[in-house]
Amino acid sequence: METGSRLAALSLLLLLLSAVFSPCVGQINPAEIDPLLYEEQLLWVSGAQGEVNTYRIPLLTFTPKGSLLAFSEGRKSTASDVGAKFIAMRRSTDKGATWSPTAFIVDDGLKPDGLNLGSVVVDMEVGSVILIYTICFHSYHCHPSSTMMLESRDDGLSWGAPKNLTVQLGVKAFASGPGLGIQKRFEPAKGRLVVCGHGTLEGDGVFCILSDDHGQNWYNGAALKSIPYNQKKKAHDFNPDECQPVELNDGTIVINVRNQNSYHCQCRLVVHSHDGGLSLPVEGLYFDYTLVDPVVAAGALQKDGVMYFTNPSNEQHRINLTLRWSVTDGKTWEGKAVQIWAGPSGYSGITSLEGGSAEDRKYIYVIYEKGHKNYCETVSFAKIHLFGGR
Numbered sequence: 442m443e444t445g446s447r448l449a450a451l452s453l454l455l456l457l458l459s460a461v462f463s464p465c466v467g468q469i470n471p472a473e474i475d476p477l478l479y480e481e482q483l484l485w486v487s488g489a490q491g492e493v494n495t496y497r498i499p500l501l502t503f504t505p506k507g508s509l510l511a512f513s514e515g516r517k518s519t520a521s522d523v524g525a526k527f528i529a530m531r532r533s534t535d536k537g538a539t540w541s542p543t544a545f546i547v548d549d550g551l552k553p554d555g556l557n558l559g560s561v562v563v564d565m566e567v568g569s570v571i572l573i574y575t576i577c578f579h580s581y582h583c584h585p586s587s588t589m590m591l592e593s594r595d596d597g598l599s600w601g602a603p604k605n606l607t608v609q610l611g612v613k614a615f616a617s618g619p620g621l622g623i624q625k626r627f628e629p630a631k632g633r634l635v636v637c638g639h640g641t642l643e644g645d646g647v648f649c650i651l652s653d654d655h656g657q658n659w660y661n662g663a664a665l666k667s668i669p670y671n672q673k674k675k676a677h678d679f680n681p682d683e684c685q686p687v688e689l690n691d692g693t694i695v696i697n698v699r700n701q702n703s704y705h706c707q708c709r710l711v712v713h714s715h716d717g718g719l720s721l722p723v724e725g726l727y728f729d730y731t732l733v734d735p736v737v738a739a740g741a742l743q744k745d746g747v748m749y750f751t752n753p754s755n756e757q758h759r760i761n762l763t764l765r766w767s768v769t770d771g772k773t774w775e776g777k778a779v780q781i782w783a784g785p786s787g788y789s790g791i792t793s794l795e796g797g798s799a800e801d802r803k804y805i806y807v808i809y810e811k812g813h814k815n816y817c818e819t820v821s822f823a824k825i826h827l828f829g830g831r
């Protein structure tokens with residue numbers, strides 16, 4: 442009896458200790474994740490606003506104050522990547538329930554080749570939101586291509602003048618994202634801003650630009666170059682392209698990459714950086730066969746130890762926008778994927794609010810290109826309840 446009650450006391454003590462010391466305290470039980478499309482609304486409808494033909498390339502971010510900011514390219518006269526554009530923005534201060542009217546925060550004029558989005562990165566240490574975009578990326582009409590930066594210090598209400606980062610980075614065609622940059626939350630390089638993107642189709646690859654002083658100065662970090670580099674590609678050449686980085690709790694950066702020429706599979710490439718974005722060793726590259734992909738920009742997010750991923754999950758067509766999640770840092774995916782939209786769907790992105798409240802732990806937010814006949818018809822915002830509405 443005595444031994445039994447001692448054992449009971451000991452196991453209670455161990456339980457209490459493990460509750461105190463376990464890194465899993467407050468972590469989500471993966472079995473409880475049961476994502477529910479909780480609310481959805483169209484933020485932009487192509488052709489519906491006078492000066493814009495097509496809205497494409499949506500970005501969605503949290504802000505340090507707990508707002509959501511959505512951005513897209515407002516392509517003035519065609520649906521093409523090339524041509525004059527606005528950067529459109531809408532802002533929500535009530536977790537996506539209502540949105541401000543569209544503000545055009547950049548107008549590139551009527552150039553033959555305008556701007557392209559882009560990445561948004563939040564600096565929690567100084568409370569800023571930084572938008573990185575490119576001008577003259579696609580065209581030979583204007584040279585060279587420039588990497589530009591806009592910054593807001595007031596939660597997205599106002600934006601400073603565009604700054605030309607090419608002066609610091611050197612002339613190179615670099616199209617960031619499209620998606621979110623990250624601020625390193627863990628060592629190595631805690632606090633660093635990491636924005637990754639791709640090069641021109643010939644000089645393609647994944648390239649990251651880094652800032653260790655809150656976006657004042659930027660320098661070139663990791664490069665994972667295409668093969669053959671700076672040469673015309675053939676079908677199935679190695680051609681890493683648009684990408685989305687996330688940070689794991691051990692400080693590793695995982696980058697989920699568009700496999701432009703479907704090298705090895707009709708699926709996503711994954712590559713890791715263990716030095717805060719300075720290098721992307723090819724030894725660590727793998728193909729994620731579960732993440733079948735029609736060659737597109739996809740969304741990825743790491744939240745409370747769970748990795749989320751969105752793309753049009755189909756080998757041939759941009760249809761079937763699907764949310765997946767992983768409790769093994771993307772090594773395996775839970776079998777139960779959630780279809781957000783069966784029809785045409787293109788680029789997507791994911792964010793969540795970082796307030797730490799019970800409310801903020803329940804939701805993630807997805808933005809994606811959505812249509813009935815064509816994925817360019819609208820940009821849609823979807824609020825996802827992670828626990829089936831409970």
Ligand SMILES: *[C@@H]1O[C@H](CO)[C@@H](O)[C@H](O)[C@H]1NC(C)=O
Pocket residue numbers: 576584585587605606607608612
């Ligand atoms: C940005 O800076 C680069 C390098 O100085 C220059 O070649 C380019 O024309 C600049 N772009 C703009 C839009 O000012």
Ligand SMILES: *[C@@H]1O[C@H](CO)[C@@H](O)[C@H](O)[C@H]1NC(C)=O
Pocket residue numbers: 754755756760761763778
């Ligand atoms: C949609 O995606 C799911 C999950 O990947 C897959 O099982 C299903 O076959 C896909 N449907 C189509 C039509 O691609």
